[in-house]
Amino acid sequence: MDFIFSHYNYWITIFLMMVGFYIVISRGNLIKKIIGLNIFQVSAFLLYISIGAVQGGAAPIITEGVELYSNPLPHVLILTAIVVGVATTALALALVVRIKESYGTIEEDEIHEHDHSL
Amino acid sequence: MIDIVINIVLLAFLAITAIAIVRMTNLFAIIMLFGIFSFLSAGLFVVMDAVDVAFTEAAVGAGISTVLMIATIALTKVQKEKHTGKHRPWLPLAVVIITGATLVYGTLDIPAFGDPEAPAQKHVAPYYIKQSIPDTGVPNVVTAVLASYRGFDTLGEVVVVFTAGIAVLLLIGGKRTKQSAIKKEREKDDT
Numbered sequence: 077m078d079f080i081f082s083h084y085n086y087w088i089t090i091f092l093m094m095v096g097f098y099i100v101i102s103r104g105n106l107i108k109k110i111i112g113l114n115i116f117q118v119s120a121f122l123l124y125i126s127i128g129a130v131q132g133g134a135a136p137i138i139t140e141g142v143e144l145y146s147n148p149l150p151h152v153l154i155l156t157a158i159v160v161g162v163a164t165t166a167l168a169l170a171l172v173v174r175i176k177e178s179y180g181t182i183e184e185d186e187i188h189e190h191d192h193s194l
Numbered sequence: 195m196i197d198i199v200i201n202i203v204l205l206a207f208l209a210i211t212a213i214a215i216v217r218m219t220n221l222f223a224i225i226m227l228f229g230i231f232s233f234l235s236a237g238l239f240v241v242m243d244a245v246d247v248a249f250t251e252a253a254v255g256a257g258i259s260t261v262l263m264i265a266t267i268a269l270t271k272v273q274k275e276k277h278t279g280k281h282r283p284w285l286p287l288a289v290v291i292i293t294g295a296t297l298v299y300g301t302l303d304i305p306a307f308g309d310p311e312a313p314a315q316k317h318v319a320p321y322y323i324k325q326s327i328p329d330t331g332v333p334n335v336v337t338a339v340l341a342s343y344r345g346f347d348t349l350g351e352v353v354v355v356f357t358a359g360i361a362v363l364l365l366i367g368g369k370r371t372k373q374s375a376i377k378k379e380r381e382k383d384d385t
Contacts, residue, residue, distance in 0.1 A: 079306075081198070081307075082306030082307050082308075082309075083301055083302075083304070083306070083307065084202060084205070084307070085201070085205065085307045086301040086304060086307070087298060087301065088205040088206075088208065088209055090294055090297045090298055090301070091209055091212075091294070092208060092209065092212050093294075093297070094290045094291075094293060094294040094297075095209075095212040095213065095215075095216060096212070097289075097290055097293065098216065098286055098287070098290045099215070099216055101286045101289065101290075102283055102286035102287075103275065104275075104276070105221070105272075105275040105276065107221055107224075107225075107263065107266060107267065107270075107272070107275075108221070108224060108275050110263075111215065111224060111225070111228050111263070114228065114259065115212055115215065115228070115231065118231065118232065118235050118251075118255070121235070121239075121247070121251070122235060122238065125238075125239055125242050125244045125247060126242065126307060127304075127312075127314050128242075128244070128314065128315075129242040129243060129244075129307065129308050130243075130308055130309075130310050130315060131307075131308030131309070131310065132308075132310075133243055133308075133310070134243065135243045135244070135245045136243070136323065136334070136335040136336055137245075137333055137334045137335065138323070138326065138327055138333040138334075138335065139333070144310065145243075145323050145335070146242070146243035146244065147314060147315050147319040148319060148322055148323065148335040148336050148339055149318060149319050149322065149339065150244075150314075151244045151246055151247050151336045152336055152339045152340050152344065154244070154247050155246055155247055155250055155336065155340060156340075156347065156348070156351045158247070158250050158251055158254055158255055159250070159254060159351060159355060160351055160354050160355065161255075162254050162255070162258055162259055162262075163354060163355045163358035163359070164358060165259055165262060165263075166262050166358060166359075166362050167358045167361050167362055167365075169262050169263065169265075169266040170361070170362040170365040170366045171365060172266055172270065173266060173269045173270060173365070173366050174365050174366060176269070176270040176272070182270055182272055183276050
């Protein structure tokens with residue numbers, strides 16, 4: 077039972093990661109694919125923050141009388157990753173807008189058909 | 195104890211939201227659910243003491259991402275995901291289950307959640323916590339690492355965001371002749 081509770085975070089994170097992965101490989105709609113990628117990304121953030129968490133620790137802001145802090149390093153890495161993630165999402169969405177203008181659709185199989193009919 | 199309960203409940207909510215996103219086909223509803231997903235994860239970051247990450251996720255992940263996605267469905271005028279039923283779900287499902295099982299097998303050796311003696315907690319983190327006030331004078335260790343110890347990494351991040359911004363402007367900024375306008379022009383030439 078203890079083992080389940082101590083690894084519950086990692087398992088749910090892996091479940092979310094696989095849900096995102098499933099959306100990316102099984103759905104043809106490009107906007108939904110991007111949302112799948114974002115879910116995958118958030119689950120990677122959760123994995124890092126879970127590894128950095130310390131039971132009974134405080135947020136890593138130095139205060140008098142507090143001895144135990146959570147690990148600040150994963151927080152820094154994920155802070156950077158969130159901002160870069162939004163930048164790449166914006167780029168992907170801009171590509172979707174352009175694809176819609178050129179092909180008239182954002183469904184993957186219709187884009188393929190369009191390409192092969194040329 | 196209470197934060198473990200909140201942790202478990204929020205993670206369960208996240209899993210339910212993710213399943214709802216898979217099953218829905220209305221894009222607007224999917225984007226709203228993704229906003230909820232992002233916000234739940236921000237709450238989870240607070241529970242795990244990552245306050246800086248939490249407010250960045252709430253502002254940038256739940257806020258800006260959602261607005262960008264809504265702008266995209268407004269520009270593309272696509273309301274619903276088409277479900278052709280041509281793809282069989284079994285192959286992706288098998289790939290996902292095998293990958294997930296391998297990853298779960300990998301977690302069996304990971305130290306328990308919140309273990310203060312885990313190797314990740316023993317290496318460089320104590321140095322940053324001990325030295326950030328004498329070195330930089332900033333009490334928030336995350337800020338100290340981000341802006342001082344690892345300032346060049348943050349500069350690199352700014353370069354990435356700048357490049358993405360330029361690429362977006364080149365792709366959809368400025369004036370472009372619409373495909374339909376080009377077609378009309380051609381038809382005019384033909385007649």
